[in-house]
Amino acid sequence: MRTAPAKLETFRDDFTYTNSKEAIERFPFPFPEDEYAYSVNIEPHTLPGPAGSVNEFLFDIDEHYLSEMAERDLVLKENPKRCLAMPHMEPACWDFIDRAMTTMSADYPDYFKLEKNGDQWHWQNLLLKLDDTFTFGDSSTLPCPPMEYMGRQVQGDIALLDQRDGDLFLDAGIVTCPADWSLAFDAGMSFKEWHGPVPMAHEMGVFDRALKYLTAIPVDRPVRRLNWTLTVNARMDTSPETYPMWGAENRSVTPENVGEKVYLRVELQVLDRMARSNALMFSIRTYLISMDDLVTNKDWARRMHRVMKNLPEPLIDYKGLTHYHQILVDWLAKYDPVN
Amino acid sequence: MQTNADKPELTLNPGVKSRPQYPPVSLNPAAQCQVFIARKNTTGDKAGALLKPLMDEAEKSEKSLNIIPLVVGEDGDVISMSQLPQTISSLPLASSFYLAGTEAFIWDVAKLICEAGFIMEQVHLLPPVNNERRLFCTHCYAITEPVTHSPAVCSGCGRHLLVRDHFSKIHRAYVGVQIDAEDPADLPEESEELC
Structure with missing residues (x-):
């Protein structure tokens, strides 16, 4: 079930973020097996998905909408370069606006309204109290650049990937809640370049297979995969840019506070072909759940223990879990009776 | 059912895949114009030494119509980085470029070449002359x-x-x-x- 956006929570300082019972129930738990293995775990994102689930619509709008949009505003005010679009990505940005407005107004008619009169569009975002009229395709008629304008109205990070020479290039995006990667540095990179630091997967041929698959995605056939890491505190902006501000928190986990401090961070990644520009929209929708909330589901608790216990060393390092991984495994053990 | 036997072998390679590799460079005999660009080096001419075998080969070849050596630096006897774009844009489309110097230098020049309308396949990067x-x-x-x-x-x-x-x-x-x-x-x- 989906709870309407109402509350305003924080993802920094006092960390007032919490999940309702409904949000816990619909949390996209990412482990299908007791042992975590790298794979090209891509599957069709057939819409609409199960009612109320995170897969129901192309853009999942949930109870955290207002909070995440307020957090995004804070990040962009601190550092406007967290959003960028190379000049040749203008058509792709407008594709993104079209796709987002068209689907969101159809999927959430109580929250978003769109009227089209030729290229004159009238958009109302009742949640953020926006009421804008603009000429489709003419960026000068928007209050801010198109990537930022739409990016400020959807939950999750968005990257727009330009497709050329059989490869995908990270040429536009709004990235304010990344799991430790920098849009400013990775901008313009090819698919394999921006995955350069990922351990093991290159040798396994994961990226060769993924790239072949992704470049062949047709219009109206989005695909999805889940990715995961752990985060200390309900911090959305775990970017390299702000790492000096949050790095020390990785050392703050103790056996006593694991349940409330450590969050499973799951990214629902959706790739969707843009009709005019042929770019790929890559949306990275982040969900956070505290260990205390996660273990209210007994199956999740047991599996979480087994996955964490068997995690290969290079992944522990790459995901930045080195300093609290063992504390977490020990704490989870009590939910796995066999152990 | 996936069994352990189905799982790919994990070979751990600490190398980051976005780090550029510099495979051996050979002369493109089909190029109409062979362009050699080196960074003027104050500590011996390492960049020039890297390019020399390729230049020697180009001189022996009958096909290459033009051999253009460019040394980039600040002194009077060389070309400056800011003059480079103009020189590059006057070259024929069927040129091949061979670049030697520090890593930042060769990529800076490669960028100028691509901005002038050439493609990366025409640009050959010699291994960086030092660890800078x-x-x-x-x-x-x-x-x-x-x-x-x-x-x-x-x-x-x-x-x-x-x-x-x-x-x-x-x-x-x-x-x-x-x-x-x-x-x-x-x-x-x-x-x-x-x-």
């Missing part, structure tokens, strides 16, 4: 160069940055991340020389 790197601070976005040791002090924010092997062709730089953000005790007493 350009460093992009992921916290304040300042550039620090040359960097030969890790950690390095950022020229912008002064933080001690771990120099990673993750390279951006847009910035023509490696990324640096604060090494002691989690604990000031993580700052090593001595820095390590980069390779």
Whole structure:
């Protein structure tokens, strides 16, 4: 079930973020097996998905909408370069606006309204109290650049990937809640370049297979995969840019506070072909759940223990879990009776 | 059912795949114009030495109509970086470029060549002449160069940055991340020389 956006929570300082019972129930738990293995775990994102689930619509709008949009505003005010679009990505940005407005107004008619009169569009975002009229395709008629304008109205990070020479290039995006990667540095990179630091997967041929698959995605056939890491505190902006501000928190986990401090961070990644520009929209929708909330589901608790216990060393390092991984495994053990 | 036998063998390679590789360069005999660009080097002419075998080969070839050596520097007898775009844009479309110098230099020149309308397939990069790197601070976005040791002090924010092997062709730089953000005790007493 989906709870309407109402509350305003924080993802920094006092960390007032919490999940309702409904949000816990619909949390996209990412482990299908007791042992975590790298794979090209891509599957069709057939819409609409199960009612109320995170897969129901192309853009999942949930109870955290207002909070995440307020957090995004804070990040962009601190550092406007967290959003960028190379000049040749203008058509792709407008594709993104079209796709987002068209689907969101159809999927959430109580929250978003769109009227089209030729290229004159009238958009109302009742949640953020926006009421804008603009000429489709003419960026000068928007209050801010198109990537930022739409990016400020959807939950999750968005990257727009330009497709050329059989490869995908990270040429536009709004990235304010990344799991430790920098849009400013990775901008313009090819698919394999921006995955350069990922351990093991290159040798396994994961990226060769993924790239072949992704470049062949047709219009109206989005695909999805889940990715995961752990985060200390309900911090959305775990970017390299702000790492000096949050790095020390990785050392703050103790056996006593694991349940409330450590969050499973799951990214629902959706790739969707843009009709005019042929770019790929890559949306990275982040969900956070505290260990205390996660273990209210007994199956999740047991599996979480087994996955964490068997995690290969290079992944522990790459995901930045080195300093609290063992504390977490020990704490989870009590939910796995066999152990 | 997936069994352990189905799982691919994990071979661990600590190398970061975005770090440029510099395979051996051979002369493109079909090029109408062979362009050799080297950085003027104050500590011996390493860049020139790298290019010399290719230039010798080009001179022997009957097909190459033009051999153009360009040395980039600040003195009067060489061409400056700011003059380079104009020179490059006057070259025939069927040119091949051979670049030698520091890593930041060869990628800077490669960028100028591509901006002039050539494609990367026409550009051949010789291995960097030394271990100097350009460093992009992921916290304040300042550039620090040359960097030969890790950690390095950022020229912008002064933080001690771990120099990673993750390279951006847009910035023509490696990324640096604060090494002691989690604990000031993580700052090593001595820095390590980069390779």
